[in-house]
Amino acid sequence: MQWTASDDYGVTSQQVLLSTDGGLSFPTLLADGIQGGARSFSWPIPPDLVQQSLRIRVIARSISGSPGFGDSNNDFATAALSPVITSVEPNVVGARPAPLMVTIHGRNFYQGAIGLIGAQRLSTKLISDTQLEATLPSELVSSPGTITIAVENPDSQRSQPTNLIVLDAGGAAGPVITGASISGKKLLVNGIGFGDGAKILLDGEVQKKTVNDEQNPTSVLIGNKAGKFIAPRQTVVLVVRNSDGSLSNAFNFTRPQ
Incomplete structure (x- = not known):
């Protein structure tokens, strides 16, 4: 938020207050002791504040302590994320x-x-x-x-x-997917027990350009160009198949926005 303030003898301190009733009252103090030369303030809106009739008041005090104030002209609203x-x-x-x-x-x-x-x-x-x-x-x-x-x-x-993956109490008997991410056009699949030549299945389709990561071959698979088949916010089912035919758990992956 930004504002203007002036006084013949200078502004020494300022306050910022919040109204949730369209400016009828300003019971919530957002900031106190703001330096007199400041003309802006960043307020991190609490995630659980969902209101339709919010307004801001700035109170500026002169060197004598006399206050002056200004309110935002219109209501603003916050929405839940x-x-x-x-x-x-x-x-x-x-x-x-x-x-x-x-x-x-x-x-x-x-x-x-x-x-x-x-x-x-x-x-x-x-x-x-x-x-x-x-x-x-x-x-x-x-x-x-x-x-x-x-x-x-x-x-x-x-x-x-x-x-959340629940393994047999004796440990994993085959490949297990624990996570996934997108890097450019690549789909990166993390887990354990990935054998040499393992393949990623994306919604049942084998990704033929799957390779084991050079640094972490048993825990990271790279599906070259597989990332382009997953749109933002789309959820797909990933499975890893080792060369011996053993299959991993089915892993739901949603590409971030």
Whole structure:
């Protein structure tokens, strides 16, 4: 936000206040003690502030302490953003008979946000607008498989899904995908147990230009030109097939915007 302020004897300090009722009152102090020469202020809008009738007031004080103020001319509004998951920790675990707590990292997590597996609501604790803790019941992690986790805010906006891999308690018997990303036209698939000559399957289609990464051949596969087949925000299913025919878990990957 920007403003102008002047006084014959100089402006010594300034305040910025917020109204949520169209300027009828300004109960919220956003900043105090702003230097007299400042004419702008950056306010990080809280992610859970969703209002239609917001206004700003700037109060400037002269050297004598006399105040003058100005309000924004029109209302402005803030809108809720969709939650976004960037990672889940841990994202690969062994099968177990007990519940599992995971930490979900991302952004735009509001008060009341919950972790979801399908339609099942998880016991969830909000740590911050970028972190949640969710507990998966024992029946979901007692056998090998891929669990798809999402976050839903109270306004019903839902994040893209991300995967948690549950391995057999004895360890992985074949390839396992733990993550994926796009770099230019390349699709990068991360995991464990990738054999020499392993191939990426994208929605069931073999990516013939798949190669093992030179530095990390058993944990990174590169699908040359496969990235161009995935549009922003599109979700695809990835599978890795080793040369012996063993298949990985099915991994849901959503390309970021």
